[in-house]
Every structure is written in C-alpha cells, then in structure tokens.
Amino acid sequence: MTRGERHNLKLGLCFVAPWLIGLALFQIYPIAASFWFSLCDYSVLQPAHFIGLGNYHDLAGDDVFWLALRNTLGYAAIALPLGLVTALATAILLNSGVRGMAFYRTFFFLPSLVPAVASAILWLWLLNGEYGVLNVLLGKAGVKGPGWLSDPLWTKPALVLMSLWGVGNTMVIFLAGLQDVPQQLYEAADLDGAGWLGKLRHVTLPMVSPVILFNLIMGIIGSLQMFAVPYIMLPGGQPARSGYFYTEYLYDNALPYLQMGYASAMAWILFLITLACTFAALRLSQRHVHYEGA
Amino acid sequence: MQVKTPWLRPLVHLVLIAGSLVCLFPLLWMISTSLKPITETMTLPPRWIPSVWQWVNYPRAVMYQSDKLGYIPFLVYAQNTLYLAVLGVTGCVLSNAVVAYGFSRIRWRGRETLFAITLATMMIPFPVTMVPMYVLYRHLHWIGTFKPLWVGAWCGGAFNIFLLRQFFMTIPQELSEAARVDGCSEWRIFWRIILPLAKPALAVVALFHFMYVWNDFLGPLIYLQDQRQFTLALGLQAYQSQHGGTEWNMLMAAATIMVLPIIVLFFFAQKTFIQGISVTGLKG
Numbered sequence: 001m002t003r004g005e006r007h008n009l010k011l012g013l014c015f016v017a018p019w020l021i022g023l024a025l026f027q028i029y030p031i032a033a034s035f036w037f038s039l040c041d042y043s044v045l046q047p048a049h050f051i052g053l054g055n056y057h058d059l060a061g062d063d064v065f066w067l068a069l070r071n072t073l074g075y076a077a078i079a080l081p082l083g084l085v086t087a088l089a090t091a092i093l094l095n096s097g098v099r100g101m102a103f104y105r106t107f108f109f110l111p112s113l114v115p116a117v118a119s120a121i122l123w124l125w126l127l128n129g130e131y132g133v134l135n136v137l138l139g140k141a142g143v144k145g146p147g148w149l150s151d152p153l154w155t156k157p158a159l160v161l162m163s164l165w166g167v168g169n170t171m172v173i174f175l176a177g178l179q180d181v182p183q184q185l186y187e188a189a190d191l192d193g194a195g196w197l198g199k200l201r202h203v204t205l206p207m208v209s210p211v212i213l214f215n216l217i218m219g220i221i222g223s224l225q226m227f228a229v230p231y232i233m234l235p236g237g238q239p240a241r242s243g244y245f246y247t248e249y250l251y252d253n254a255l256p257y258l259q260m261g262y263a264s265a266m267a268w269i270l271f272l273i274t275l276a277c278t279f280a281a282l283r284l285s286q287r288h289v290h291y292e293g294a
Numbered sequence: 295m296q297v298k299t300p301w302l303r304p305l306v307h308l309v310l311i312a313g314s315l316v317c318l319f320p321l322l323w324m325i326s327t328s329l330k331p332i333t334e335t336m337t338l339p340p341r342w343i344p345s346v347w348q349w350v351n352y353p354r355a356v357m358y359q360s361d362k363l364g365y366i367p368f369l370v371y372a373q374n375t376l377y378l379a380v381l382g383v384t385g386c387v388l389s390n391a392v393v394a395y396g397f398s399r400i401r402w403r404g405r406e407t408l409f410a411i412t413l414a415t416m417m418i419p420f421p422v423t424m425v426p427m428y429v430l431y432r433h434l435h436w437i438g439t440f441k442p443l444w445v446g447a448w449c450g451g452a453f454n455i456f457l458l459r460q461f462f463m464t465i466p467q468e469l470s471e472a473a474r475v476d477g478c479s480e481w482r483i484f485w486r487i488i489l490p491l492a493k494p495a496l497a498v499v500a501l502f503h504f505m506y507v508w509n510d511f512l513g514p515l516i517y518l519q520d521q522r523q524f525t526l527a528l529g530l531q532a533y534q535s536q537h538g539g540t541e542w543n544m545l546m547a548a549a550t551i552m553v554l555p556i557i558v559l560f561f562f563a564q565k566t567f568i569q570g571i572s573v574t575g576l577k578g
Contacts, residue, residue, distance in 0.1 A: 001403070008402045011480055015396025018389040019412065022449025027415045029430070030423035037425060044429060090313060096297040098306050106564075107314035110321065113556050115509040117527040118549045121534065122324050125542055131336055133323055165320065169571060176572035178295075186295055199295055225419055228511035232531060247421050247512075254425050255516065267422040274419055 031271075037264035044260055055265035065266070067241055068249040071156070075245070076223035079160045084215060087167045091174035092204065105175065109168035120232040123162050124149070152242035155234055159243070162229070170215050177211035178204065210285070217281045221274050227251065246270065321553075328352070328546035335542045348543070355533075355547035362539065363532065368548060370522055371529035378443050378525065379507045385448035386503040387496055393450045394458035395484050399470060409459075416452045420512070428516060442517040443510075447503065454499045461495035462488060498570040501563060508556065526552050 001009070013020070038055055040048035059065050090108060094101050114122070126134050127148040135145030148158040181204060189199045227247045230237065237244020250270070254263035297306055327335055328351055330344040358366040397409055431442045465488060473483045489496070507525075514528040521532075530552060533545040560567055 005403065008400055009404075012396050012400045012402030012405060015400060015480075015484075016393050016408070018448065019393040019396075019450040019455065022389075022446070022451070023412070023415065026423065026427070026446050026449060027418060030426035031418055033426035033429070034422055037429075044432065090310075092295065093306055093310055096295060096306055098297070098303065098310065100307075104310045104314055107317050109567075110557065110560075111317050113560055114321070114553050115527060115556065117509070117511050117530050118552045121530060121545060121549050122320055124534070125327065125546065126320055126323065128542075131338065131340065131542075133340055136338070136340055165317065168317070172568060172571045176568075181295075196295070196297070196299075204295055221419065225421055228527075231511075250421050250424075251512070251516075254428065260425050260429065264425050267419075267425060270419060271422045275417060278417060 034264045034267050034271075037261050038268045040261045042261040042264075043258045045258065048261070051261070055262050056269075058262065059265055059269070064241070064244070064249060068237075068244050068246045071237075071242065071244055072223055072226070072246040075156050075159060075226075076220055078156065079163045079223065080216060080219040082160060083163055083167045083170060083219065084212060086164055087170035087215075088174050088208070088212070090167075091171050091178055092200070094171075094175055095178040105172070108171055112166045112168040114166070116228040117232060119162065119166065120229045123158075123165075124233055127158055149234065150239055152240040155239065155243040159230065159233070173215060174208060174211060177208045181207040213281055213285050217278055220277045224270055224273060324546050324553075325550055327543055328355075328550050330543050332541055332543055351543050351547045352551070355544045355551070358533065358544060358548075360541070366529065366532050367522060368526075368529065368551075371524050371526045372551075374440070374523060375508060375525040375527075378440060379504050381440075381444040382447040382507045383500050383503050385444065386451070386454065387500050389448050389450040390454040390458055390499055391489060391492070391496060392484070394455050394462055395488060397455060398459045398462040399465075399467075399484070399488065400480065412452050412455060416456075424512075424516065431517065437517055438519040438523070439517075440523065443507075443513055454503075458492065458495055458499065461492055465491055494566070494569070497563070497566045501559070501566050502570055504559075505556065508552075 037048060039050060039052060041051045041054070042048040094104055094108075098104075111119070126132055129147060129150055132145075132148070134148070138145040146154040148154050185203045185207070186199055189203055194202065225247050226245050230243045230245045231248055231251075234243030237248065246266070247270075250263050250266045253259045253266065297303060326342065326344060329347045329349065330341070330351075331346065331348050334341050334344060356368045358368060397405060397412075427442070428437070431437055434441075436442050469487055470483050473487060478486075509527060510525070511527045514525045518524060518528065521529075524532075530545075530548055533548055534540050
C-alpha cells in the first residue's frame, strides 16, 4: 500500500466508523446471539442452557405455532394479490392522462399516511359490532354485514379490507414505475395496431413487472412481521385465535412468557422464510420478469 | 398509457371518484365522530354530521380523565414522541450522511466488500434482532429508558446509507478535487460542499425516519414500562376500554390529533414524500 492509499483507508474508515459500530452492535451481534439463544433454554433470569435443537423440535409439535403461521400466510395469500391488483389498476387509471391526476393521487395516498395504530383504532370503530358504520352502509344496500371482529371467519377479511384501504403507498410506487415506461414503446405498439388491452399486456405489464415483484417480496416479508394492527384490533388473536399472527406469538413468547430461546427459534424460522422468499422471487424473476437492458 | 376512446374518459373519472370517496370516508368519519357528543356516537341510524360541533372534545381528549381508565397524559405522550423524533432524526441524518460519504466520495481498499455486507443486512427482519437487543439493553439497564429507541439511529442503517450513497455519487468528483487542491480537509468538503448539495436526499431520510418514530409501536411496547414514558402510538390504546363503554368521540379526537401532523407534513413536503416512496420502490 502506498502512503496515499493508507491515508485514504484511514480516512474512509473514519467516515464509516459509526456504521462499523452499528453493524457489529445492531446486526452481527443480534443475529449471532439469536441463533445461539435458539439452541438454548433461556429465560433471561437464568443463564442460557444449551439444549440443541430442542426448541425447534417443540415448535414442530406446537399447535399455536402452526396456527399463527397459517393465519399469517393465509392472510398474506389473500391480501397481497388483491392489494397488488388494486394498486396497479388504480395506478394505470391515474396514468391514463385524465385531468386532476394530482388530486386523485393525494386522495388515494392519504390513508397510507395514517399511522398503523391510529388506523387500527379507526377501523375498530368502523367495524364496531353495535354502531359500526360499515355494516350500516351494507344494510342500506340490503346486505346484512357480518360480525367482522367477532366471527372467526371474518377477522381475516376485515384485516384484508383494511390493508386495501392503505394500498396508496404501493400505488405511488407503481405510478412511478408506469411513468418510467418509454413513450416510444406505446407509439410503436400503436403503429402495429395494438389496442388498449394489447398494450397493457405486451408493453405495460412486462415493463412494470420488476416493480410488481419487488412489491410482492416486500409484502410477504411485511406480513410475516405484522404486529401492531392485529395486536390492537384482535387482542390475543381472539375470537378463536383467528387473528393471532406470527410476530404476535413470537412477542408473547419473548416478553410475557420470557421464553427467549423459544422466541429466538421462531425468529430464525422467520428469518429463513424471509431469505427463501427473497431468493425464490429473484430466481423466478430471471424467467418471468423483464428488466430493461438486461 | 393514454385512454383514447372518448366515451371511456368519464368512466375513468367515475371509477376514480368512487375510489377517492372510499379512501376519504373513514377519515371523514373519524373527524365527524370526534366532534360529536357521546350520545350521538351511539344512535342508529348514525348521524352523519354532528348536530352541534363539539370542539371541546379535543381539549377534553388531551386531558382525559375517566373513572374507568383514569388520567391519560396525552400531552406527555406527545412530548415523549417529539423528544424521540428529534433525537432519532438528527442522529439518523448525520450518521447516515457521514457513512454514505465514506462509501462514495473516498476510495479505499475493502470499501466494496463492506458495502456488500451492508446491503445484506437489509434482509434481517426486526423480530430477529428483537430478543438479543432486549437482552443487551437489559444488561445495560436501559429497559424503561428512552435510550433503546434512539441510540441505534446514531449508528446508521443499511437502507439510508444506500440511498444517500446513490445520491452522493451523482455529484461530480471535480468539485471535491478542486477543493482538495485548495487544501480543504475531507471533513470540510463533506460539511461545506456535499451536504448542502444533498439537501433533497437528506430530507427524504429525515422525513421517513420521523414517520418511523411517530408510527413505531413494537419498539416502545418492548422497551418502555412506565405510562408517563409512553409515546403517542403506545398511548392511543389507553383510551380504549377493554370492557366496552369506550368513549369513541374521545378516542377519535385523540386519533385525529395523531394523524393530523402527518397529513399537514405531507401537504408541505408532498414532493419529498413522493420522491422518497418512488426511490424506495424502485431500488430493487
């Protein structure tokens, strides 16, 4: 190394020093410790005691664990496709050259600005069993509204409905993606005599497919970590634990029950699912997703 | 993609107006409920617009006192949240800017490797680090203090480093080189030349961290114990009675107070919001 190189190395390390601390303390330490705890019986009050794969073995036979995982993935399987289609359809409409686009965009975006806790509280009121306004409106349309938060069959649809309301964020991302599609492609399609649907299928969708994929991955990872909304709206996952989500069970094991090892094993499973989803999506994308210039 | 068929245009507007109403209705209902006397929250069919606009609900919600729920120190919650936001946003902007500078404007051996590791940490979900961080903070006797909720922001985070680095790289190298020839120190170049040019990107980082602190529920739930330390996100729950008889007008007034600053912020910084989200969405 020359003197100049050594000087630059020192300088560079000085600038990234805060992150070196952050990386060690907030990323590497916890991920390593979490793995170690997941192999231990650990209640914080007593020192950790190695038990091998015991926690994972217990999880495999834990009905509540499977229920929470099923609830979470089941919710994601409905909420994500519906949300993506709604967001994309709205973005396409907004991008169709209609007047007042900026106004509409603001309206659609506003709900996603509402903090999760506030929106949970607001929807508790909208879906309230006695005075909930949603069922009043449904009643006017001649439909008898279900017990959104009291009937185990309807708790997940209630959460899906709520997530659709907050889909504006995703819509804005799609809108940015749509605006990046080169205009020449549409002109070329026009020359070939393609109609609106043809252009949608052969130009728009392939061009925004990376954005769709990105939102899908983020959506899966996000649902696995969903916490505040079900925790507030369906305390303890009631009724019948139909609204008990993965991260809630993890939290309950860690803090109220002080089963840190068990919670860490759940955390590692969450981590592995996250990694698997990301890699699977990336693999899939090589076949089906169009990246411009690739 | 333009809609060219003339008769389709009104249809598009119709769909968009219907969608806008669906989006706005819950917010309007929240505000309407927050201004009603308690009896009018419990009428069927509901009153859409309060008979008297009871503005006094707002001061009452802020100084809430009920037999069932006790005193709810809303102003203290707001103060706690702002305290965490100021400390967090300051630390987040400063640390990420410094680190991103080191990753983009100085060339040193090992930089790219370390940057790749940095990006990889974006895949670690919060629940994975939750237990070990709790254990660490417990050893430091930080549980029940605000420290676990802001100290981390001062050490940078992968996503913001990435975002600022991308921005710094678009600034021409010649600017730095000219300054170096004039004998300017690296820190001065960073502070006097690069930072002022990076204001739009710094605004995105600041805004999104503010939103994060304002919205965070799980963090405060884990680390805070005393009710007087609660943040708004944690405290809002307190208005809700577990045994029925919740005063919904109070609860909606409190929720409105929590939502309002964010919406006002949005109207002042709309461009920053939209830019930030677009960048977030397209990084993949």
